[in-house]
Amino acid sequence: MNVIAPAKVAENDEQPFYQPHHKIYPQSVHGTFRRIKWFVLLVTLGIYYLTPFIRWDRGPGEPSQAVLIDFPHRRFYFFFIEIWPQEVYYITGLLILAALALFLMNAVAGRVWCGYLCPQTVWSDLFLLIERWTEGDRRERIKADGGPWTANLVARKTAKHFLWLMAAWWTGGAWVLYFADAPTLVHDLATFRAPPIAYIWIGILTFTTYSLAGYMREQVCLYMCPWPRIQAALTDEDAFNVSYRLDRGEPRMSVKKSIAARARGEAAGDCVDCHQCVVVCPTGVDIRDGPNLGCIQCGLCIDACDAIMARLDRPTRLIAYDTDINIRARMQGKPTITRIMRPRTVLYAGLIAVVGGLMLAGLLTRTVTSINVIHDRNPEYVLLSDGGVRNAYGIRVLNRRTTARRFAVAVAGLPGAALDVVGATKVDGRQVVEVGPDQTREVRAIVSVNGSAANSTPIRFVITDLADGSAASATDNFRGPGAS
């Protein structure tokens, strides 16, 4: 805690401008949750670094990368899914799903995201691993930082920063691979022929990874991230959280004192105040203070405490995933209850099912052919010399197949209508428009009728694939000078 020199305060009653930084030296730990975290780290980093290299055959002329964000051609590819810019609502849906999944995780087991899955946690863990390899564990690091600069320390620090920069560089390197053909880009990067923007982005991500995972670490969770604030408002007494079971732990005292106290028949908690839960904590909080904004609930204190409890022949899980309501129940001697299924979790799960179902339905019913029509607004119609009426439309034909296709354009619903599609070729009296692979084409359609038409007649534009007969249509109105 920062303490102000009383003399200074006496002068002007000022408080410090900033929170002094206490560097955190998390100690290594072994146990169930550490193993889970290593596993999650391997899987998530593996997904991140390797996904761009997964190939997916989409046919000639199409990108063969499974996951690709193709900005120049305005396409997003995800395995069998190909998203066009106007279908950005799939991304919206994904974001909604992600938020709901976060809420559900939180309602069931607290900050699962923070503790195991958040990139800030995963990369910080990776960087801590490198730090431990090069500089040693907590004690060695504290000692070295407090002591003189020796050649050995300089070598260790140099190695650490080199490895950090390598990891950060590869993080940025993998990032850019999602935006271009990965093998080609790797080759271009290695031979210094990649576009400058690739190097710029790698540089930016190298810097952010290096500073966020190397230096900022818990500061990101404490000061930058909004989720701890939101999470605190979303959690409830039935949610499992990494908790210190104060019903069992208090009053905390040393092993000797607790033996003496128990011999006297006095209450003595299982907590021996060894501070192992604090020294392993990556954000430097004391879990025994209760739910805490700084606690990312990674479970490492559970491992640390279990090791001590096992050594003392006391039951493990003095710190454990537990709920507020059960801690209170045990203190009052009531039976504990676990309620995973409750309105909150059911609602979140239901919403996830609904949004996911809608997205799936959208994907399954996604068409490979479609047509949009926009009626000319100025003018809405023109009169012809024989008294007939002419309307013009912009029609946009979408071809989501990977081959060029030819469509016959026709208009229905208006007897005697003559259709002229600008730029179409005439095949057997039909107006045929060719649309390139995976493209749209906009053409002007001019519809004319003899004699005066009613004010507004609904008409339908139909496109028919000449090769397979599949069709799509769109409706609009034919307008005239009638009783308007």
Place this chain on the structure above:
Amino acid sequence: MAEPDRPHIDTLTGIPTTGHEWDGLTELNQPLPRWWLWIFYATIVFAVGYWIVYPSWPLISSSTNGVLGWHSRTAVVEALDELKASRATDVAQLAATPIDKISSVPAVFDFTLAYGRAAFGNNCAPCHGAGGGGALGYPNLIDDDWLWGGTIDAIRQTITYGIRNANPDSRQSAMPAFGREGTLNNTQIFNVANYVRSLSGLKLSPSADIAAGAKIFADNCAVCHGADAKGNRAVGAPNLTDAVWLYGSSLAAIITTITNARNSSMPAWGERLDPTTIKALTVYVHSLGGGE
């Protein structure tokens, strides 16, 4: 502030307070970390650098220029040059393709229409309307009625040299002001106007002498508009038997036209636009619906 020589410490949390109190509520002092302050100071330094490098401080009639010499106008020019460079291939292709072949090369045709639409919006829309629908006195370019011809060649000729302007090659013709010049009197004009309306089957005035009107038409109007009144594109004389009326078909509008004549003009765009743009405009106008 009971004890001014010591920071107030909140008894429950042990955290110093800011010393502010509202009805017994005090505020814990939770200052930002130092790095956050550094970032704040860095933004100030950045702002100073920005003042030096970019135009920033307003002066009486200008502003400081900045050492980089950046200017929004030069940036626009550069952006336009970049745009032109990115279109150079397409424009070259458009320039190289004969005008009557453009519609048969889809890629060139699509580009030409887009190019033509943009040029139309910049130059032609004020009179002919954004969609080419025209207005009273400004011909509709979507219908099938043309004063000077609707073929590619005729449209290009009209756009390049214009109508009734100072350009020696512009399309020339002038309808006499039959009333104002005293060639016809009011009754004659009334009769011939009714005769013209009769050609399109429009409602006639009961007092009109159609036969007399027909005679007046044959004597005065047929030389340009034709004995059958179907017009003459060589002199831009409109077809008077169809449903399209540039200045309106009401009796009053027609009487006004015969009395005072209407001789509107169009600029010679060849004097202002490059041949490629004229070419694109020609193809675009031809594609609007009435192209012959």
